[in-house]
Amino acid sequence: MSEVLREKIKQKKAKIGIIGLGYVGLPLAIEFARKGYHVHGVDLDQAKIKLIQQKKNYIKDVINKDFLYAINNNLFTASDNYEKIADQEIVFICVPTPVTDNKTPDITYIMNSAQEVFKRIKKHSLIVLKSTTFPGTTEDYVQPLFESKGWKVGKDFYLSFSPERVDPGNKVYNTGNTPIVVGGATRKCTELSAMILQEVATKVHMVSSPRVAEMEKLIENIFRSVNIALVNEIARLCDRMGNVNIWEAIEAAATKPFGFMPFYPGPGIGGHCIQIDPYYLDWAAKKYDFHTKFIELSAESNEEMPFYVRDMVMKEIANLPIKAKDANVLILGTTFKKDVEDPRNSPAIKIIELLYKEGIGNINFHDPFMRTIRLMDKIFRVQELNEKLLKESDVTVIVTDHSAYDYEWILAFSKRLIDTRNATKKIRNNREKISLLGASTYKVS
Numbered sequence: 001m002s003e004v005l006r007e008k009i010k011q012k013k014a015k016i017g018i019i020g021l022g023y024v025g026l027p028l029a030i031e032f033a034r035k036g037y038h039v040h041g042v043d044l045d046q047a048k049i050k051l052i053q054q055k056k057n058y059i060k061d062v063i064n065k066d067f068l069y070a071i072n073n074n075l076f077t078a079s080d081n082y083e084k085i086a087d088q089e090i091v092f093i094c095v096p097t098p099v100t101d102n103k104t105p106d107i108t109y110i111m112n113s114a115q116e117v118f119k120r121i122k123k124h125s126l127i128v129l130k131s132t133t134f135p136g137t138t139e140d141y142v143q144p145l146f147e148s149k150g151w152k153v154g155k156d157f158y159l160s161f162s163p164e165r166v167d168p169g170n171k172v173y174n175t176g177n178t179p180i181v182v183g184g185a186t187r188k189c190t191e192l193s194a195m196i197l198q199e200v201a202t203k204v205h206m207v208s209s210p211r212v213a214e215m216e217k218l219i220e221n222i223f224r225s226v227n228i229a230l231v232n233e234i235a236r237l238c239d240r241m242g243n244v245n246i247w248e249a250i251e252a253a254a255t256k257p258f259g260f261m262p263f264y265p266g267p268g269i270g271g272h273c274i275q276i277d278p279y280y281l282d283w284a285a286k287k288y289d290f291h292t293k294f295i296e297l298s299a300e301s302n303e304e305m306p307f308y309v310r311d312m313v314m315k316e317i318a319n320l321p322i323k324a325k326d327a328n329v330l331i332l333g334t335t336f337k338k339d340v341e342d343p344r345n346s347p348a349i350k351i352i353e354l355l356y357k358e359g360i361g362n363i364n365f366h367d368p369f370m371r372t373i374r375l376m377d378k379i380f381r382v383q384e385l386n387e388k389l390l391k392e393s394d395v396t397v398i399v400t401d402h403s404a405y406d407y408e409w410i411l412a413f414s415k416r417l418i419d420t421r422n423a424t425k426k427i428r429n430n431r432e433k434i435s436l437l438g439a440s441t442y443k444v445s
């Protein structure tokens with residue numbers, strides 16, 4: 001029966017369901033619609049469904065023209081319930097995979113959505129899990145659920161894992177031009193999945209099982225976590241030394257054309273991937289009496305960075321003739337990543353929380369993408385970024401280096417600036433005002 005689905009894919013007649021219409025699901029849905037497939041999206045967040053129904057695109061990386069084309073041509077519909085999933089032949093699951101407060105994997109979103117799909121999906125459909133997760137999730141958790149119908153994988157239904165590689169804010173690589181990896185529960189599952197994924201990717205790389213595909217994704221993200229932890233450690237050492245600039249050293253190391261890839265220090269990682277994924281593998285490893293010390297250390301070490309930035313701020317304030325309660329601190333850039341509107345796990349928000357707990361009297365923030373930050377008993381509202389605000393702030397901290405900022409202007413009117421991103425690199429005046437992470441006593445020679 002896989003022949004029927006195969007034929008439908010060939011003729012672009014296979015109906016596609018996307019569960020979870022966030023940073024991963026919406027771009028994928030629009031990409032399939034752009035290629036002529038009928039796509040139905042499901043998201044429990046009614047606000048997102050309402051926006052789609054009002055033809056309002058809420059993901060910056062999705063091209064508006066493509067979004068409107070998909071909706072206006074009835075190629076993309078969406079609902080906050082699973083009813084229409086009964087009509088779909090291929091379903092992609094793109095729901096969140098966070099960690100619990102104790103840093104253990106939380107796959108309840110996967111299991112809840114899989115359960116809803118399971119209740120409705122017809123025989124001979126294909127289910128592709130895209131949410132990042134630990135090796136074994138697809139085969140040990142999702143597969144048994146569908147087999148509890150008495151169905152056999154590879155015969156009565158098809159199941160694969162295909163990790164998502166979307167990099168929000170990346171101007172070069174997007175869902176459409178990034179190779180995709182896929183591993184199915186059986187060879188037939190892999191081939192069917194590759195066939196449909198081929199429609200939206202330049203290249204599909206098939207692996208022998210969902211486990212390999214799950215591990216592959218964790219390797220990608222843990223590679224970044226470990227390397228960022230490494231440069232963060234060296235940045236802290238450079239601060240201690242006081243006379244070595246880590247940024248200059250990395251720039252020099254990057255002139256080596258082989259065997260080196262630059263990673264940069266920063267105020268912490270944030271987001272929904274690199275900060276979380278090490279904990280997924282760490283947890284899964286324990287089942288095998290294996291402790292991924294190195295990986296866990298990198299995650300912990302990166303999570304220390306907002307505390308380090310707090311200490312940098314407190315040190316600046318300690319040098320002033322004012323008490324913490326009278327200090328004005330301005331945080332610039334509060335989403336987790338440059339030019340991206342996503343605030344999840346943002347280090348800036350953690351830094352604000354830590355400064356608030358230190359008793360800093362007046363903490364202001366500015367971000368082109370955020371209006372409010374709710375923390376404990378307090379709501380912080382975005383401030384207008386102007387000369388007055390900069391002049392009144394005892395310490396200004398660049399946490400997320402959005403391109404919209406005029407760093408020369410910020411530096412000109414700031415009393416003292418903590419630059420955690422080397423955003424002021426190209427500015428040649430007033431360097432003595434800057435505390436640069438990884439080069440705290442930096443001065444232009």
Ligand SMILES: NC(=O)c1ccc[n+]([C@@H]2O[C@H](COP(=O)([O-])OP(=O)(O)OC[C@H]3O[C@@H](n4cnc5c(N)ncnc54)[C@H](O)[C@@H]3O)[C@@H](O)[C@H]2O)c1
Pocket residue numbers: 019020021022023024025042043044045048094095096097109112113130131132133164165166167168272273
């Ligand atoms: N954001 C990225 O850059 C990125 C990149 C690669 C991989 N991933 C992975 O992809 C997955 C999704 O991430 P995201 O950033 O798109 O998350 P997101 O929060 O932006 O989107 C997930 C959506 O799923 C919806 N949802 C939750 N439970 C649901 C359910 N039971 N049924 C239907 N909808 C439900 C939420 O309302 C939300 O809109 C995660 O595993 C993440 O690690 C994300």
